[in-house]
Amino acid sequence: MRAHLTARLSVAGACDPAHDLLHLERVVASAKRICALEGADPAVVxxxxxxxxxxxVAKDDPRRNQASRLAAVAASHYLAGIGYPNRCSGHILEAIAHAxxxxxxxxxxxxxxxEAKVVQDADxxxxxGAIGIARCFxxxxxxxxxxxxxxxxxCASREPDDGLFTIDHFYRKLFKTAATMQTAAGRAEAERRVEVMRGYLSELGAELGE
Structure with missing residues (x-):
């Protein structure tokens, strides 16, 4: 599957480092860890x-909210085409599509x-965290x-506007991520990563003289 995705990204000319093969590998690694801790089915996760x-779909594309639906349909066709899963179980493909x-x-x-909760948390x-800071910028x-x-x-005296400034995205969305996590394992890791980001802003503030 990794080889297929490498070829697909190459053909598509994907150059977004926030959604490249390394992103997929990190999400898979996190998903496997959470899956094991939560007792989910790895055949789906x-x-x-x-x-x-x-x-x-690009973040500023009007079709952005359709991206996961399009991905679910395309991925289902791909998996069916390669005969996954090898056991006759239509509900597995449905579960993957939902996730x-x-x-x-x-x-x-x-x-x-x-399984869908695990994948959402992993993504x-x-x-x-540290990688989130890099992706944000x-x-x-x-x-x-x-x-x-x-x-x-x-954003000490104004509402954050991440359409205007990068750091505002921390306050508008990223610091709230831990509260949206679906699993205990995901939430614990999210809380740790948010603290990493707060530490980064503290250092940035010191460098800016704030």
Whole structure:
């Protein structure tokens, strides 16, 4: 599956470092850890984690909230084409499709299975912590957004607007991620990663003289 995704990303000309093969590998690794801790079915979790971004739509594209649905359909066709799973179990493919569809923040689809909760948590973990900081700046760079407001970098006296400034996204969304986690294992790791991000902002504030 890794080889297939490498080829697919190459053909698509994907150059978004926030949604590249390394992102998929990190999500799969997190999904496997949470899956083991929560007792979920890896036959659903692992392929769903690999294929959760099978169709990628840019964050500023009006079709953004449809991306996970498109990915679920395309991934289902791919898995059926390679004969996965090798045991006759249509509900496995349905469960994988649901996990892919429900992983997206933009789609706003509640995960109905433990496996879908695991995949959603694994993907959201990649948006926070040290790697989350890197991804946040990478995404903002593609949209030419300034790092922070020169007058109020840390939203002390204004509402955060992540359409204008990169750091505002920490306050608008990323710091709230831990509260949205679906599993105990995912929540514990999310809380740890949020503290990493708060430490980063503390250091940034010191460097900016705030």
């Amino acid at each position: 692992v392929p769903a984690a690999w294929l959760h971004d099978y169709v990628v 892919i569809e429900a992983h997206s923040f933009s789609a706003n689809i509640a995960p109905q299975t433990l 959201r973990l990649d948006g926070i 990478a995404c903002s760079g593609t949209m030419n957004r300034p790092f922070y407001s020169a007058f109020d970098p840390f």
